Amino acid sequence: MTTAQSSTEQQRIDHFFSMPAARADRWRDLTGIAGDWARGEADSSGVVQALDALGSIENFHAFPGRRLMASLRESLHMGVPSAFAELARRISRSIITRQYKHSAADWESDDLTVQLDESTVDTPIQGGGERPYFEMLLVTPEASMRSNRLIDEMRRLRRTEDDFIYEAVQVSSFEDAICAIIINPSIAAVTLYEGFGQTSVYETPLLRSFLDAIGFGAQHVARDDRPLALADALKRIRPELDIYLLADRQVEKLAGDDRSSAIRRVLYSVEELLELHLTVLEGVAGRYRTPFFDNLKKYARRPISTFHALPLARGKSILRSDWIRDMGEFYGLNLLLAESSATTGGLDSLLEPTGTIKEAQEMAARAFGADRVFFVTNGTSTSNKMVHQALVAPGDIVILDRNCHKSHHYGLVLAGGQPLYVEAFPMVEYSMYGAVPLASIKKALLDLKEESRLDRLKIVDLTNCTFDGHIYNTRRVMEECLAIKPDLIFLWDEAWFGFARFSPFLRARTAMGAAGEIENWMKTPEAITQYERQQQELRPSPRREDLLAMRLIPDPRQIRLRVYQTNSTHKSMSALRQGSMVLVKDVDFPSVETQFREAVFTHASTSPNQQLIASLDIARRQMELEGYGLVANAIEIALDIRREVNGHPLISKYFRVLGADQMVPPEYRSSGFTDFLDPGMTWVDQVRSMHEDEFCLDPTRMTLVCGLAGFDGTEFKALLANTYDIQLNKTSRNSVLLQSNINNTRSDVAHLIRVLLEISKDIEERLARNGGPSREAFGNRVKSLMTDVPDLPNFSRFHEVFRRDAGDLTPEGDMRMAFYGGYDRAATEYVPLFSEECDRRLKEGPEMVSANFVIPYPPGFPIMVPGQVITAETIDFMRKLDVKEIHGYERTKGLKLLQPDVIAAKARA
Template sequence: MHAMNDYSSAIQLRSDRWSALREASAALTRDPKPKQLASLRKTIKELFASLAVIEPYWAFPGMSAFDHLRRQFDHGSFEDLAFAVGRVTRALTTGAYRRRHIPLERDSVDKDEQDDEAMLPPEARAMAKPYFEILIVDNVNEHQERWLRNNVTRMRRSEDPFIYEAVVVPSLEDALVAVLFNHNIQAIVVRPGLVLKSKMDQNMLARYLNRAGGQEEIDNMQPENYGPELCRLVAKVRPELDAYLVTERSVEEIAGLDLGICRRVFYNQEDFMELHLNIIRGVQARNKTPFFTALVEYSKQPTGVFHAMPISRGKSITRSHWIQDMGAFYGPNIFLAETSATSGGLDSLLEPHGPIKEAQELAARAFGSKQTFFATNGTSTCNKIVVQALVRPGDIVLVDRDCHKSHHYGMVLAGAQVCYLDSYPLNEYSMYGAVPLREIKHQLLKLKAEGKLDRVRMLLLTNCTFDGLVYNVERVMEECLAIKPDLIFLWDEAWFAFARFNPTYRQRTAMAAANNLRVKFRSDQHARLYEAQQSLLEGCDDEKLLDTRLIPPPNARVRAYGTQSTHKTLTSLRQGSMIHVNDQDFKGEVEQAFHEAYMTHTSTSPNYQIIASLDVGRRQVELEGYEFVQRQIEAAMSMRRAITTHPLLQKYFKVLTAGDMIPDHHRQSGVTSYYDAEQGWTDMWDCWEQDDFVLDATRVTLAVGGTGWDGDTFKTDILMDKYGIQINKTSRNTVLFMTNIGTTRSSVAYLIEVLVEIAKSIDERLDDASRMERLSFDRRVKALMQDLPPLPDFSRFHDAFRQCDVTGEGDIRSAFFLAYDEEKCDYLDINGSLGEALEAGEEVVSASFIIPYPPGFPILVPGQVVSKEILAFMLALDVSEIHGYRPDLGLRVFTKEALQTLVDAKPITKKLAQVAE
């Protein structure tokens, strides 16, 4: 039997244990031989023991039924046991327990067994009442527990929009584990009788209690504070939940405590109906979708359309003789909901006052922001809105050089002086990592020394990167604010929207970090630490500052923005995105400019279906985001384990670990891999809490150079064309598999089958290969795995587009628009004239963005000097898609005359050139 740490989550462990128990109990009924019988008995005992650790935290089948199953086994009632276990396993798999009572007696009839949830049509599933569970925390005996459950059940009414069952646990520790194990829990009732310690194995508990603050914090609590403290701790791990505190303490005593997610305090009373109504009301508040509901109601109204959009109400389709197939494919509702009207119960995205405004407020609550704005044309537009709202011409912006191209274009539009930051390279896999904090601090200190810190406006970083590298967001913000206390942060979280709904991931999101810093900066302890550090650092040099974990002043301003592609990682139609704001100066300084930028980039005819999907996507993650993200992580973890432990796959593939993608000195926890064949799963919490960078477990980067195919060929010719598997990202010798909240274990199983089939085909081909064919294969592998060109750093802006060679920021806008003049541009062939010019010592300057796919970010921007390293990298690229490059003409560059004219017109630049000579 596998131990608990052989599984990445309790949910997967539970599912597998019940399936194994079903198989073993069924085998008992088939008259096994004595030796097999003994083995089955041993297996079933171990399975029961394993499940006994998990089942107390779930309402179905419940501990009463679970204990009954164990008695059936002990008494040799194998037929009854097999029947009941089969029913339980089926109900857990199909979700049938969410809709009806599941009888477990062998002579019982489950009339609706064939109507399990997965087999119902969407309309029937939509009509069913959603199910959830409530957690009651009280140290009661079996009789009192039954009384509690019965009272809760009695309060349910036929008109209630939801149904729920109760789980009862005795202690604060059990309650914290329950909300981490059981994704069905939506509300917690904390009663005065709870105790602190669980009777469960303390080693197992420690792994989960870390997420709520740690064992030391829990052990130091006072008994009278157990209830309020539990409400506070649950807010750390699952802030979307509702808590209700039943207490005997006075109003005055409770008022001064941090009650976290507590919605209502009941004073020493057993008013179960009032409690029931509050529970229903709390879940209903999260279930509410103002705009989606308004759109559904609008679609039902009989209207006469005398405005734009012939497709509205589907009229242009139903009257057509030629496009009926479109109507049949999409169905009528999407057209009934199509309109350009903002009245009739709807709202305007540009000036929201009704359901869109309310939907955005609900999204702000869900994602922990102060303001949230919907966008219907992707995060590319969100990025430009934020930059235009905050950056003025001439402001200096520190930018992650390998960020998404929308940021580079945003710099052009805003007229920013761009200071590019280099990520650490991963030459072995032809990809970049992320920007070290030391590099950011170094650049800020240089700008400070040059007297330019007042012009520094924003730091722009990608979190997480396409390849899954995640910053220590709170630490980056703290140390940068210690140097520049009003610095604005734009975190591009296009691929990270899901992170809010997992306690491990949440701590590294922009909004969570901003909220933590707001609280921290207000504390007396922070003020004392700041003053103490200032005394120690007085008169020190930059090297000392770079080596020190800097503490910002208490008056530092928290100004964070996060842009998220909801459609990429959560439920939304394509191009559905959100901007999250947590800026202490938003109301006074930014709001009007933000509104203008939003109007500039947002369509006056936004797609209502996208807005509705953002509204529904928010509802989903508030109610089941925790479950879905947990399952997403499980899927990726099982993929890691399957590939890592398969002997055939190991010959040609390698799953890249944190140790492969993050240098040792950035991994303070020492964790190199989430899974080790000998030790099992590593607890991710340690590295996510400590390390400079961590690896998003939901992304699996697979090195495929050992197959002899480069990443792009493996993606297109093998995975897509042959097996129908779609992926986005490749490098020269890797492919990236991204799981999402829709990924199933079956999808993972299919991928593993495909990889095994590919490995077998390579084996067979090499078995039959001639010596020359084998030599050719080995050379291709060597070229892909060893003979890789170093990734080039950002060279520099040409003197014509920069004012200072110390800090290096450049005027990308001037370079971009100078390229509009054909007379000032020329083309050089990368296979000939460009190399010759560089060898002759000429300065060649790019006139356009050059963006190869992969990797998908600019390796040249307008105004950047072309280095020999960049040319070598371009020549080594074997991708077919390079945006900005004309194979028929070559690389677009500025003429010497155009550059010299600009240099001559800039006295500062001329002086720099003279000094250089």
Template sequence: MNLNTGTAGPDSTSLSRHRSVWDVRSESWIGLVDVLSQLAKLAQDDPGREERLTKVGALTEALRPIEACWAYPGRRAFAELCSHIDRGNLAHAAIIARRFHRTLASLTYRHEGTGAKNDADLPSQIESEQEYQAQLRCPYFEVLVVDDMLVEEEEALHRQVRNERRPDDDFVYDVVVVPTFEDALVASWVNFNLQAVVIRYGFPYRSLYFRELVGRRYIDGAEVDGELLPESERGPLLGRQIAKLRPELDLYLVTDVNVEDVAAKAGETFNRIFFGEEDKLELNHSIMQGVAERYHTPFFDALCKYAKQPTGVFHALPLARGKSIMNSNWIGDLGQFYGMNLFMAETSATSGGLDSLLEPTGSLKLAQEYAARAFGSRRTFLVTNGTSTANKVVVQAIVRPDDIVLVDRNCHKSHHYGMVLAGAQVTYLEAYPLHEYSMYGAVPIRHIKETLLDLRRAGTLNRVRMVLLTNCTFDGIVYNVERLMLECLAIKPDLVFLWDEAWFAFARFHPVYRPRTAMGAAAKLTEMFKSEAYAKRYAEFASSFDEAAWADDEKVLNTRLLPDPGKARIRVYATHSTHKTLTALRQGSMIHVWDQDFKDKAEEAFHEAYMTHTSTSPNYQILATLDVGRRQVEMEGYELVQRQLELAMNLRDQVAANPQLNSHFRFLTVTDMVPEEFRESHVESLYNMETGWENLLKAWQSDEFALDPSRATLAIGLTGMDGDTIKNKYLMDKYDIQINKTSRNTVLFMTNIGTTRSTIAYLLGVLVKIARDVDNRVRDMSTPELRIHEKRVRSLTLELPPLPNFSCFHQAFRGRSLDGQSETRDGDVRSAFFLSYEDANCEYLTMDDTAKAIRNARECVSAQFVIPYPPGFPILVPGQVISAEILQFMQALDVREIHGFRPELGFRIFTEAALELAGQANAVWKAQVNASAEAAEGE
């Protein structure tokens, strides 16, 4: 993030172009090397000398506080560089600066021989395969030490750390020493090499290096003011703050007060607490062990070991151990392409040697426990059939027939099919529409509250089981998860939440994203409901919001509701397509659970659902990559996600600044994607040249919906081509750029942890070529052709068809109210879905015939899901009435792919006779349910 160093240095204008401290650091080193190299060649009386010296001073002052946050080159080595500059040894300073920059750029400081603290010891770059392998064998990390120590003491600490290194160590680390509370927070924010923090003794509070501290926002709202605390008590507070900022870091406290008392009060925050200097060696061992625990990949390690074992294969996998490939005269190229380790590691749980996914007791059980730790859940389950399967597992485990489930209509189709399988009564929720871009946003909290109140009024709130929402959406709309769950639990305290976070697995590993994840919010609410502060807050709310207020729907809708902490239960599930945003093979997914009632109310059902949908022959290679992918994000996820975010912002800026590009393309901003009514912050752009990332932080902390900056939605309507054409004609077929989401006039580019600056540059070059091609075609158009082109542009920018809302279920499939007579919004998708299996119950109507039937007052009811791609959400579900608005939207679509609709035949709808029979069956069912309810009340 953008940190204002608060020191003398480059003016605010020159620094404002940098998006983050990492950007400042990189660009400053490049500039320093360049200017020092120029100065080394200039004569003393050269007229340009003073200007360059001034620039060197500005660059060193910009770097000075930043380098204080890193072990390499470190504060002392950087000070030595500055002393050479001050003494006029500019040629030597240029050599040192170049070596520092080369080592930083190539990351060779991470390899085993690192320890250079002066220019004589500097490594240049890895020069041999042996050194490269050493780096892989012995990963490097840094440890933050918070202590206001003397220079001599700091040097002694560095020597001690280097002297304690052993050739057989699994890791090598160096230390960064900062003297104050605020400096520690900044270093934790800035330094992605950190894996552990050691907080020692007493230390001052205010920063020595950063006068204006962005990190202070993580102090605001703390239980106490750290500046007012005695120095000896700041350590536990600092530990809690760093745990919020970087929960993956190991924390150690070294104290000189009553260590037993401190351990009892702060033991949950710290991995271990030490008294004074009595266990220096033990602290070192603890640091190494803590990193080793996160580095350990139990299942991947077991699979590697198994692949090296001699075995005799007498089970149903001919390619196991590669035998069917090695012994073949015709498929040896398969082994050459994939490598034999893939097949050497192929086996079955029934053959022994490895754990079973269905009944894990060994390495897979450990892998799932480690994943739960990494993703902040209470339980995590690995899935090898993709998130479509993960979604069905959760739905089947929680939802019973006749339960009402509130579902975002625009969610992934696996949820709709899950509702069919579970026999749920579905109440579809409407996301706010973005008509001008042919896409939907997310479901407003007010609409969810309205739906719950409607169900309460109908007497069916007790049957509401779950709310199912997508977070974040394909296009990057992210919910305020905490607020939404708070308000819903105030109305229905036992509500279960399923958050489809298929595209949001990375979010756990960045402090801005984390609070809006399902697991992050669940953990916070759990702690909140146990606190005295929330009990007081709720008591004040309850005293001002009496029964009369609860009976006033409008007042309920206009009030920020708070649930009773004595009644509300935190029951939250999240599904991750780990393979989509983190390192894993296709179909590698996870289910994360934070359910206070899991043991009592869900465990057995979940186990059965998992058994139902999980293959008895899971792919072990997928499981291994899930294990390794977890290790990666625990060790370096923060760095990778931050880089992903910055590359996306750079892509936006480059398009906005290029005249040839911005005449045809425009990346949508938060004002395009999130209407003003959902932006309490009133933020209009996430990044500002003057304030850096302040807007992003403000929006993500307060707004009902936030926009994920790593999703870059490009408006393309001015080219006269729709999203499908741009995707197929140019991006994929001509330039091999892979995307998977378009709308009529947008293309979505998603950065991920594997995105590089080179791929961004390639995309920009391709967009320039597309823009040039459009310009050339327009110049060559005749007058009639130009009119056609302009009409096409208008249709893609000004005349888009309005997105239709969900119409309603036909009365034959609608739910029941408490009296068993009146109808509610929920519908029985399952009955409609299976009714269509009998061809005699269905007929086809073309677009024109459907329009005519609607005009003649016939209710045309869809017999199946109809899903246009794009936009990719169901326009119709089984049992839904086809409205004139839906038909108008379908007629205006010009996409090639519409699942469930056959252009030569039209819509598959139910016959009127079938609907009559279904209605009679529904009436009987409602009567039976009503009789059962009356009997239960009588008892």
């Protein structure tokens, strides 16, 4: 790439994925080059090029603002390198440390020679202190002096008693407004002024392609409709934003327009600046408020005597102790003062919330796009069991991914539901499964329909995204299933994906995001037209193969939209461990509310931890106010890791992060998307993949192959933790899973890359030092990990005694009967895994039937469930496993089985 081409790429404002870190890096580059200029080691040409490289993105941030940027350019124009270098250093430091959000001095220039028009002078923050800072986007007509006066007037409206402080960022077009809210995560509110333009003055071909695709291109939006259309587009991208419309005509008509639902308030611009200022602060305050946490802080400050069963409440038993005082010193006084088993005084009851917890849950529902939210303090395992118990009755059929978390399997045992297992596509080379193809799910529904048993199907239960990052096309799955059974319930386990709500690139693939889109689609006239057109194509009688092959459209008049989503809030947001939420968008929830609450009573603790509840409240606040920027940073960090690992000449010999094309087979990527870092791919391609493809990959999930370095996953995980202080969770036979989240920084990336380089150098030196025998042994080890991998076992079948009310076409079974049958010691036996008896039973019988779940970690899915007939495929897989942790299997005893005579007796009964 030439220098000119590189400069052009740097100035492009629609390369959104790499924008935040790129901005900081460009300021650091400018600072370094300016220092060289000031020391006489370089001329000003490099400074000019570095300043140009900052490009137009600075116009979408309040800091450094017009005054400081003008001072920089004036110093450059006047040839004062020392002044330029010092100001560039100050600005760069303030951006990196975010000090400008609190320090008025950072907004001031020491260069008194710069004379600016009064209307363009940035008034620095007054009395910022530690008040939370945000920015408001102001969209005004181009070159409007009124907009400059408006910004200055709003600065003068600041008061020391304001809870927050904000700066305005002004743009003049529809396209620039879109760019601003994507580039600048500090924007928390938007004010639209009538008369702004459509197109940007900058080069934005990618953005225009995207806007055209979603119906907001220049040819689609009439001038008079532009404010409402922009409000709609902004809400689609960042639904948490407060949007206001300043108009100087027909404000009453605008406020009553059905299309104005995205706008929080319409104001008459001539007379309402103070009202706008107060409304903006009120809007942010509404998201900032944490009802339960606020009251918990007040409770902790009160002098309370406790006569309930919680000795550590108020901390006296700890702080006055001679032996455990260090606990109080370690955890801090507030933790103890905020503990109570009371549900009065603003603390509320988690089981029967009527006050602050109820308010907090309602605010979480708004933030996550749900109708209702329930807080859970003992993890998403419990959240899943609650949903199953509330919605599934004994004998109901549930379509279930066999590789889902064990809580779903145990939930069905408790509820008496019969799992109809569907298989995910295998990734044998890496000893893992992907996700379940939609064709398999549709086949299960059509099989049940053919046997007239569709009425027994209650739920489709899937994991989104999977541990390894496979994301379903949630809207398509739900629509096609609803086309077959309009009242079907969906449970999406999004334990690892809750953060996705706050990314415009991932939101549509969440359960609540997709449910919201379906809900909106159902209300449009086009919905019925699309359905009836497809019905015409399918007449006179649809063939099964056609139904499996085509994208089915449900009848919007028949749909009963019933969607449940479980989030491990603690796994991707700032909640304490075990903090979880159940998100509900169920049109028929009133009919199941009583039983849902019974499920809550069954599984929730009567002594929930106050700190866990408060952390769920706080996590919601953070994600509404800064989640967009935090998630964007997590994605950017993941892309950095992918780039540095796969692009490093030495590290890439022994390690690699698998691309989307290696994780998702091509038949499930109809868009043609290959990988995030492929030279020909852009963020528009990623958006298209998210919209069209059956499966796509969560960019924050990175499967790092370590088998090329001679490590199995468990071994490499231990090496990273014990030697290098790098922690991770999931492993496979030849890989480990890296996850970036809102907690990670670029320092974490640097540490990881340094460690991988050190390990790679050590391998190189060891192989060079020990010569041929060592290389041969290393090659054999790599071959055993990367080539000689065991086949992944599919679910075989339930034994016929557990399928008495099942059909011929579907594999569901009464797992609950088998599970509790295993409680009778006299009815069970053990057969050693590595034994002649095991081999004989596989060949000659009688069939071996599992009495319990067997779950190896890794890969973490049940390879045996109660009532399942054990096959040679499963035994072969278990014998090749080299993991130490296998739940449900005792090495000293062997496989726990239901005795053949017990099975025979059940068959005769």
